[in-house]
Amino acid sequence: MNAVAHPDRRADVLAALASVRPALAVVAEPERLAAFETDAYIQHRATPLAVALPDSEDQVRQIARALERLGVALVSRGAGTGLSGGAIPDPDGVLLVCTRMRRVLAVDAIARLATVEPGVANARVTEAAAPAGLYFAPDPSSQVVSSIGGNIAENAGGVHCLKYGLTVHNVVGLRVIDGEGDLLELGGEALDSPGYDLLAVLCGSEGNLGVITGATLRLLPRPEATETMLAAFGTVKAGAEAVGAIIGAGVIPAAIEMMDRVVIDACERYMALGLPKAEALLLVEVDGGAEETAETLAKVRGILASCGATEVRVAKNDEERANLWKSRKGAFAALATVMPDYYTMDGTIPRRALPEVLESIYALGREYGMVIGNVFHAGDGNMHPCIFYDSAKAGELERSEELGGRILELCIDHGGTITGEHGVGLEKLKAMCLQFREGEIAAFHDVKRAFDPAGILNPGKAVPTLKRCAEWGGLHVRGGRIPRPDIPRF
């Protein structure tokens, strides 16, 4: 991926960045650029021509204008914690890093809104809102470092999105610089705004449609009461069925997380938490008013028992609650003790398919002779199967990717999707051809052109070209005909 740019082009780009006023922080030395060559999808990396670190929206506007004129790629990112490679630099482009724009500009306790710059860390918003008794609900595991701009670009989820929604449900306004360097103010402080809902279009657009330069976020009051419980099951199937039973009974917990035996054992080895011996654990959290929460807790305990839970532990205080969460929050670190490497998937399925899909995933693991562990957001059907392998052994990485592809196909077959919260980036481009039919992929490209006529924004990520889909042979074949027979293949 590391193409060497034409020297003149590099000089043009550096000159354009140097012309930005007030002067802009730029990184261009090879040894310093190395720090920016990947995000958290570390299987791939690339070195950009330069890194720009703007302090203001107006600098971002000037950069976008200059790069559009030069026809040079602009990849924007925040903290670089993305898991699908959406923020990996373009070797012929500029990487725009928003982490210097990290102020919380205002917290409005009456409107319950926070106005922030894009580089502020997710957890910092809640810190700033805490004196008003408010918090920002989306809580991706990376929230201590991951930035709001990146959360919006990836439409990040988290353990509590089951009840409180994804990032898109918690953002009411956006400031965006599009591919022509124009400022767009989308949404606003009202519930609805006139015109097309471009705010929703921007959420999850993975840097394809604009650079997010500001956001107005919805804040929620802290719930009066929270109850957290851990339930043990003798089979994965029984645990999976309990998830459906809870939701089916009309309860929307704040979170339902699931862990299987591979993960439980890894957590025990890594943290010695004294977890129950089980094939599956469910971590269920309910919150709300004090009376309502007590009632819901009793109801959920009853359902867990009737679904065959062998043990249910309820946290008596915040310390015990933190301990129950410790296994889930530390699980991905603990999984490093299973084998040298693992590959985390991010498919979603309808909740009712959970027992069946989990069975099929284990069957695929046996077929490939590979260990798979499951720790995931069971309540919203967002699976994170982890495929274990050893990259030192030839062909194992490729086998893990092939098995991962099979799992995503399985998710689609059950009416699910190829990504729940990690985005497409570079990682899941191929799977996009399976998820969408040709007309849908063409519509994505048309929308991109509307925001970015010159195609400079994060090119080659998030949406595959139709030609690429044709070459992969992954386009939906309908009515026995190959779609677009006119596209040149291979």
Next chain:
Amino acid sequence: MGGTITGEHGVGVEKIRQMCLQFRPAELAQFHALKAAFDPAGLLNPGKGVPTLNRCADYGAMRVSRGQLPFPDLPRF
């Protein structure tokens, strides 16, 4: 006051003029580009929801920022 011209009733033909006050030209142009993406021939409910830039210029209701009339080259009236 930082609010909007429609809460839940939509724009339609009724509030098309106020759209020129609510949005700046780049934003309106974005709406049109997006419409073109879905409806290249412009057959779907033409003239509703989003005003043309010309119409906004005719109403004289475009946002004037930094003492400059946006798109001074557009023919008006």
